[in-house]
Amino acid sequence: xxxLQLNFQLLDLVHDSVTIFDSKGKIVYANRxxxxxxxxxxxxxxxxxxxxxxxxxxxxxLREKLVEAIDKGExxxxxxxxxxxxxxKWFKVKAVPVKIDNQMYILKIxxxxxxxxxxxxxxxxxxERSQKLLEGxxxxxxxxxxxxxxxxxxxxxxxxxxxxSPDKAEDMLDVIDKAADFASKILNExxxxxxxxxxxxxxxxxxxxxxxxxxxxxIPSNVNLVTDLPDEQVVNMDQTMISRVIDNLIRNAVEAxxxxxxxxxxxxVENNIFDLIVEDTGVGISAEDIQNIFQPFYTTKxxxxxxxxxxxxxxIKSHGGKIVFKSEExxxxxxxxxxxxxx
Numbered sequence: 001x002x003x004l005q006l007n008f009q010l011l012d013l014v015h016d017s018v019t020i021f022d023s024k025g026k027i028v029y030a031n032r033x034x035x036x037x038x039x040x041x042x043x044x045x046x047x048x049x050x051x052x053x054x055x056x057x058x059x060x061x062l063r064e065k066l067v068e069a070i071d072k073g074e075x076x077x078x079x080x081x082x083x084x085x086x087x088x089k090w091f092k093v094k095a096v097p098v099k100i101d102n103q104m105y106i107l108k109i110x111x112x113x114x115x116x117x118x119x120x121x122x123x124x125x126x127x128e129r130s131q132k133l134l135e136g137x138x139x140x141x142x143x144x145x146x147x148x149x150x151x152x153x154x155x156x157x158x159x160x161x162x163x164x165s166p167d168k169a170e171d172m173l174d175v176i177d178k179a180a181d182f183a184s185k186i187l188n189e190x191x192x193x194x195x196x197x198x199x200x201x202x203x204x205x206x207x208x209x210x211x212x213x214x215x216x217x218x219i220p221s222n223v224n225l226v227t228d229l230p231d232e233q234v235v236n237m238d239q240t241m242i243s244r245v246i247d248n249l250i251r252n253a254v255e256a257x258x259x260x261x262x263x264x265x266x267x268x269v270e271n272n273i274f275d276l277i278v279e280d281t282g283v284g285i286s287a288e289d290i291q292n293i294f295q296p297f298y299t300t301k302x303x304x305x306x307x308x309x310x311x312x313x314x315x316i317k318s319h320g321g322k323i324v325f326k327s328e329e330x331x332x333x334x335x336x337x338x339x340x341x342x343x
Contacts, residue, residue: 015033016111017030017033017034017108017109017110018031018033018034018107018108018109019031019050019110020107023103023104026049026050027046027049027050028046028105029046030046034110037089037112038083038084038089039083039084039087040084050062053081053082054079054081054082055082061079065077066095069106070097070106073096074096074097076092076094076095078091078092079093081110090112091110091111093109093110095107095108096108096109148183150179151179152183154175154176155175155176155179155180158172158175158179199237199238199241199318200238201237202238202239203234203235204239205233206234206235206237206242207229207230207231207267209239209243210246211229213247213250214246214250216247217247217250219250219254223257223262224260224261224262226262226265227265227266228264228266228267229266230269233267233269233274233341234341235274236341236342237319237339237341237342238319242315245311245312246278248308248309248311249312249335249337250263252308252309253278253279253280253282253333256282256332256333257280257281257282258282261282262280262281263278264277265278266279272341273338273339274321274337274339274341275336275337275338277336278335279332279334279335280332281331281332282333283329283330283332284329284330285325285329285333294309294310295310319339320340321338322337322338322339323335323336
């Protein structure tokens with residue numbers, strides 16, 4: 001194997017398109033990327049003339065650039081390419097004159113601009129997702145650290161008192177027991193907001209639960225509450241999950257209206273399908289955020305965990321239902337839940 005053959009084999013490993021053609025425009029070498037990026041096999045590609053790769057209106061431009069490459073030694077330019085399926089792809093091209101066996105050839109290296117852009121953007125988006133996950137994990141860590149500080153301090157104080165006054169051990173054991181229960185409750189809360197867990201279905205009046213959750217939301221005086229609920233509706237669902245879903249939607253709606261507005265909660269049941277609409281006249285969701293709102297740890301709030309809507313979607317899905325929404329910046333957002341009343 002001579003050096004030229006070895007170099008050609010190495011070029012087959014290159015991701016960019018590499019083409020060599022003679023002074024008449026006949027392609028004499030192409031690596032795999034050159035052929036595949038345009039939809040050809042290597043054998044098909046080597047049967048082509050250089051002009052077959054470009055739109056007719058670009059051929060004079062190409063000729064001028066190749067003449068310039070011979071004069072200057074090398075040039076870089078962008079040009080449209082035609083694929084086998086007649087699609088247009090933009091390539092950034094570097095053209096270099098080379099001599100092989102005392103004959104002049106043009107070595108052309110091309111990079112698909114869009115594919116390169118897409119690869120870079122995919123990498124950037126992956127980094128951004130990782131950063132958001134890390135930020136979300138940090139928020140959760142901070143929240144747990146803050147919430148656990150109190151029961152852990154209670155346990156530490158109780159142990160200190162027992163060591164100094166053993167006669168108070170019985171009372172301090174009660175303190176330790178309560179603090180441990182509180183810490184366990186915090187950890188269970190964390191489990192609930194990250195994963196709905198196993199369904200524990202029970203029959204209950206969903207209207208009563210809705211009214212209780214609305215009442216506990218402490219809706220500000222500058223938010224006008226409008227409800228349209230039936231008198232009663234018994235369902236068979238996981239009450240804890242559904243309560244958390246309602247809490248999430250109402251809290252988000254209220255927080256979206258810092259200057260006040262209208263909160264509308266509508267519920268109806270038809271053909272054993274439960275429909276719940278929670279609608280606000282708040283700030284709305286930006287086009288950038290719309291595609292990410294159900295992603296874990298994604299939040300636009302400085303103190304948010306980014307898990308509320310993520311949990312909500314999982315909980316609704318686990319009940320065999322679906323959640324959709326529509327939003328317009330400056331006008332508000334509407335979430336619509338549909339699920340069977342048997343969950």
